[in-house]
Amino acid sequence: MELKQPATVTLAEVAEAAGVGESTVSRVLRNHGSFSGKTRERVMAAVERLGYVPNRIAGTLASTGSRLVAFVIPSLSNIVFPDVLRGASAVLEENRYQAVFSVTDYDPGKEEALVAAMLAWRPAAVMLAGYEHSDGTVKMLRASGCRVVELLDLDGDALDIAVGFSNRAAGRESAAFLLKRGYRRIGYVGHDLNRDTRAGKRFSSFCETLDARGAPLVAREILVGASSVENGRLGLERLLARTADLDAVYFSNDDMALGGYFHCLAEGIAIPSKLAIFGYNGLDIGRAIPQPLSTVRTPRVATGEIAAKLVVANAPSQAVDLGFELIEGATA
Amino acid sequence: MELKQPATVTLAEVAEAAGVGESTVSRVLRNHGSFSGKTRERVMAAVERLGYVPNRIAGTLASTGSRLVAFVIPSLSNIVFPDVLRGASAVLEENRYQAVFSVTDYDPGKEEALVAAMLAWRPAAVMLAGYEHSDGTVKMLRASGCRVVELLDLDGDALDIAVGFSNRAAGRESAAFLLKRGYRRIGYVGHDLNRDTRAGKRFSSFCETLDARGAPLVAREILVGASSVENGRLGLERLLARTADLDAVYFSNDDMALGGYFHCLAEGIAIPSKLAIFGYNGLDIGRAIPQPLSTVRTPRVATGEIAAKLVVANAPSQAVDLGFELIEGATA
DNA sequence: CGTTTTTTTGGCAGCGCTACCAATCTATTG
DNA sequence: CAATAGATTGGTAGCGCTGCCAAAAAAACG
Numbered sequence: 001m002e003l004k005q006p007a008t009v010t011l012a013e014v015a016e017a018a019g020v021g022e023s024t025v026s027r028v029l030r031n032h033g034s035f036s037g038k039t040r041e042r043v044m045a046a047v048e049r050l051g052y053v054p055n056r057i058a059g060t061l062a063s064t065g066s067r068l069v070a071f072v073i074p075s076l077s078n079i080v081f082p083d084v085l086r087g088a089s090a091v092l093e094e095n096r097y098q099a100v101f102s103v104t105d106y107d108p109g110k111e112e113a114l115v116a117a118m119l120a121w122r123p124a125a126v127m128l129a130g131y132e133h134s135d136g137t138v139k140m141l142r143a144s145g146c147r148v149v150e151l152l153d154l155d156g157d158a159l160d161i162a163v164g165f166s167n168r169a170a171g172r173e174s175a176a177f178l179l180k181r182g183y184r185r186i187g188y189v190g191h192d193l194n195r196d197t198r199a200g201k202r203f204s205s206f207c208e209t210l211d212a213r214g215a216p217l218v219a220r221e222i223l224v225g226a227s228s229v230e231n232g233r234l235g236l237e238r239l240l241a242r243t244a245d246l247d248a249v250y251f252s253n254d255d256m257a258l259g260g261y262f263h264c265l266a267e268g269i270a271i272p273s274k275l276a277i278f279g280y281n282g283l284d285i286g287r288a289i290p291q292p293l294s295t296v297r298t299p300r301v302a303t304g305e306i307a308a309k310l311v312v313a314n315a316p317s318q319a320v321d322l323g324f325e326l327i328e329g330a331t332a
Numbered sequence: 333m334e335l336k337q338p339a340t341v342t343l344a345e346v347a348e349a350a351g352v353g354e355s356t357v358s359r360v361l362r363n364h365g366s367f368s369g370k371t372r373e374r375v376m377a378a379v380e381r382l383g384y385v386p387n388r389i390a391g392t393l394a395s396t397g398s399r400l401v402a403f404v405i406p407s408l409s410n411i412v413f414p415d416v417l418r419g420a421s422a423v424l425e426e427n428r429y430q431a432v433f434s435v436t437d438y439d440p441g442k443e444e445a446l447v448a449a450m451l452a453w454r455p456a457a458v459m460l461a462g463y464e465h466s467d468g469t470v471k472m473l474r475a476s477g478c479r480v481v482e483l484l485d486l487d488g489d490a491l492d493i494a495v496g497f498s499n500r501a502a503g504r505e506s507a508a509f510l511l512k513r514g515y516r517r518i519g520y521v522g523h524d525l526n527r528d529t530r531a532g533k534r535f536s537s538f539c540e541t542l543d544a545r546g547a548p549l550v551a552r553e554i555l556v557g558a559s560s561v562e563n564g565r566l567g568l569e570r571l572l573a574r575t576a577d578l579d580a581v582y583f584s585n586d587d588m589a590l591g592g593y594f595h596c597l598a599e600g601i602a603i604p605s606k607l608a609i610f611g612y613n614g615l616d617i618g619r620a621i622p623q624p625l626s627t628v629r630t631p632r633v634a635t636g637e638i639a640a641k642l643v644v645a646n647a648p649s650q651a652v653d654l655g656f657e658l659i660e661g662a663t664a
Numbered sequence: 665c666g667t668t669t670t671t672t673t674g675g676c677a678g679c680g681c682t683a684c685c686a687a688t689c690t691a692t693t694g
Numbered sequence: 695c696a697a698t699a700g701a702t703t704g705g706t707a708g709c710g711c712t713g714c715c716a717a718a719a720a721a722a723c724g
Binding site for chain 1: 385387389414476
């Protein structure tokens, strides 16, 4: 079926049909300013009859601020970001804001280009992952005059608003937990850390903590590419082939850790007696496996919610620490 | 740090600074129409110097078509939709289109409201999940004149463009596969099917196929709420408590099936000799567990890609069947 | 009732940009 | 060198809506 371009109905036509002025229609539709009940009815009837759909493009141009919120996120494969979007989206929809997004693939250059493209829509706010941005990105954001929210990280200086938790603290506490449990020969399996700087921060403070307690990291296996269950499995396999007698492995996140868990399951490696496994994120699936995964649960949805609420309320610049929760689980 | 509203630079100011007319700046920036190399340089220098960011709101209003594509999706928790967004987003970004989205929570009423809100942005296309929409939604979409793409379903009549595969065929082939393997006492564990109509279609044609082959479904367990690993586990537990001697269970999707798998693992139920498990979606994680999950792999990312390509190319109305692949795995 | 106050209205100038058209300039041709 | 064709430009009317302001109508007051 060919869809023909039906001459779109404009506000002026509604006004004409309702026998009132344009500004009256505008007021009724936005429920702003004053008008009589009778007028309201006539306008609504005309709207109904003509099938009028307001044009937000025109509305936004005419008024001052837009109700667009731009998300520039590294990935949609990593469940973290859909979770953040989910939390934010619920709040934004309630407040008649509209979410727009694009995906950087963890590439700062692409991030810069996408931020530029986003700013062209004159959003009320731009939401980004973390603190590591190119100079160009920072400059544009500063000059834009729109709100900037940096998500899921707290280890650095915020441009405007930051909502999240400390990845360094998460790395530190994970290390402390493993040490407290008596593990001394600890390894690490992770994905590309240059791109995922938050995972990098966790790892570096994890290592610092081990060093400080006199039980430095014994071995590491870094896989190219994104985190995934398969990479976690592969990573652990390689690590164990290279290094004997490890008693615990820290993974860059739960996806990777699950891969490690499955490897042990398949190879008959007893968890945690022979090898302990520790993840990061607190995914639901980690609680459904036979031995609940030991991990750190992060408030991903809440991060999105709070960020959206702050933007909607046009709150002052601030950093909000939502914290995280270490889940002892049964794998470490 | 307070971000001050910096008087935004307009195209007129760039024109002034570059000593050329507004339309010339516009042509250079869009690389459209003709202009000399020298002019181009002067304009670009002025753009650079003033830090000009074009206003797409104004641009869209002034020109005819927008480069916005609206996604109205049921959920962000179900990985299916982030996958579709991912595929689409890559293509859209390449073509300088912008993705906007909102989430319906599988609620047709909310879908209608969100479609209305989306149409207010005069998108080039609206992308929706499946064919089941309220009358109001259909009416609005028809009247809107923008392209409509229905995703991930092919069992029904498309409004305009449809991209996906047949859920009925998937249900049918899954049943045929289990029967061919010799399973006769087959059960089902699923989530709320009124909302997820695609899962409902799979289930009903699964049952029809079993009936036709004289091995009707023995038992079912439907859980309220969304699909999840935990619900899958719980569902299988309940199903087995109620019904003895099942030899295979079909799950509404891989998340649910993984829950079932973990239940068996924890309870020491041998797979597939004692109980076979079959899922749907072909998630990566299903291949990383000790016994690869038997399932149907669906082209989710490709669905998004193709949909976006058709929209960008302003292709004629059509239904594109991307098919699916039955993965034999080791659990059935 | 006339007057003052309050509530409702309509008119219209932009918002920043693009599309169209006419004007200007440059290169070509005979 | 005039004439013609082609390449570059600038001017300007909207795109559809909102915000401001003044006019009109209704309500309140004395």
